[in-house]
Amino acid sequence: MVTTEDTDSVWTLSPRLCVLKQEEGGSYGFHLRVERGLQGHIIRNVVSGGVAGRSGLQDGDKLLEVNNCYVDDVSHPEVARKITLSGQQLCLLVLDGEQYEQALSRGHDLRSLSIAHKAEGCKPPRLCHITRDPASGLGITFTPVEGEKGRFSVNLFPRGAAEQAGVCKGDQLVWMNGATVSDLTHSALSRMMKKCGEHITILVIDSESQKNYMRQRMPILPSMAVPHNLPNRARKLHLVSGADGYGFLLRLEKKPTGRTFHVLRQIQSGSAAERAGMQDGELLLEVNGEPVETLTHGEIVDRVRLSRHQVSLTTITFKGMDFYTQLGLSPLLFCEDGVVREKESSVSAAAAEQPAQKEVDGSCKPRHCTLQKGPSGFGFHLGCFPQGPGTFVAFGGSGQSAGLFEGDVVMEVNGQNVEEKYLEDVIKLVEEGGHLLFLLVREVMGDNKFKQTETHVSDTEQEEDNYEISYL
Secondary structure, rough: OEEEOOOOOOEEEEEEEEEOOOOOOOOOOEEOOOOOOOOOEEEEEOOOOOOHHOOOOOOOEEEEEEOEEEEOOOOOOHHHHHHHHHEEEEEEEEEEEHHHHHHHHHOOOOHHHHHHHHOOOOOOEEEEEOOOOOOOOEEEEEEEEEOOOEEEEEEOOOOOOOOHHOOOOOOOEEEEEEEEEOOOOOOHHHHHHHOOEEEEEEEEEHHHHHHHHHHHHOOOOOHOOOEEEOOOOOOEEEEEEEEOOOOOOEEEEOOOOOOEEEEEEEEEEEOOHHHOOOOOOEEEEEOOEEEEOOOHHHHHHHHHHHHEEEEEEEEOOOHHHHHEEEHOOHHHHHHHEEEOOOOOOOOOOHHHHOOOOOOOOEOOOOOEEEEEEEOOOOOOEEOOOOOOEEEEEOOOHHHHOOOOOOOEEEEEEEOOOOOOOOOHHHHHHHOOOOOEEEEEEEEEOOOOHHHHEEEEEOOOOOOOOOOEEEEO
């Protein structure tokens, strides 16, 4: 509570902390809006008897903080994103709409009001990932706090793995590997420790800050935490389009888990994607800050193309996605900026369009060729070598416009090496690729394999699979 006095009146600003706990499969029961002619993020349509209503949230409230983060000067999409990523629990600091307008009219600093609501010296929790040391183990044990069920103090080995991962002496344990410890006995916690293997991820906080959270009846959440030593974090990549686009393939793929993901493939050498640090096989999470989980392949492609010459992509490795899924956290909570590679392409766009120069020994460097299926297929035929694996272009046809020539040896089809595969296997890969085809080929002169060849036509008009790919 902050009291302000002037010559006319004495008035009080009273921010309210509302703690919302989402029910399984339900919603928080309110809308967040920005309205014309009004400042701030406005709470609207609070469902009577719903999660938001029971927390004390009221229609017309103005939002100051989301999970201890000041948001009054943050864009509306970013505030909505913070709420969405919070998970099952959410802490909102709000101010009555009338008080908010009064504070603005009198020049009151709302950020200072937000800070004053917190206890002095209150620090955020830390989310620490600990990797077992071969000699000293995890370097941490836990002691029950006497007389307080579900509270555990941290004990550290000097310079051990836990200390190096950001855990401090005197910290209190809040959460371990996705499970809150407030309902655990010491023996149950010990069993969890024994099952953790080579790694453990814990949420900790210093004892004084924990007392402040408890006084305010505020839960300590991973979404409030500062990350320490977290592996496989999502990365924001900033791409600036070149003459040939961004230089990567977006493909919808089904993983062994049965889930489908939008996967980044075939990053071209020297492309905008490579310079931004994109890696083959990464999963796409966001386009320009918008999550893609509920978007179709076509909708994602449209958003990238509508960005014209610049786009921001949030990506993560499949290993990273699995890691955060097991913890029950959104990988978008702890994004970091991708590392921009210093390596620049030494080949200009004009030079890239010129035919490849033949080397002295009669063979050419590998070439990437991108083809789009037309009414009569991809415009080339494949031939095979007798009594052995390997395929080559038997007739270039309209495929020559993509840089494909008769006699080229096929090295890769859609990123998969086929030099030791037989013709029928290569044709199957071509068919599975859909309307776009990416080949890595080389021209080899005087190769003895060409002395006797059999030519087969690849029928690229067969039924396609359910996967979608787009070159961007």
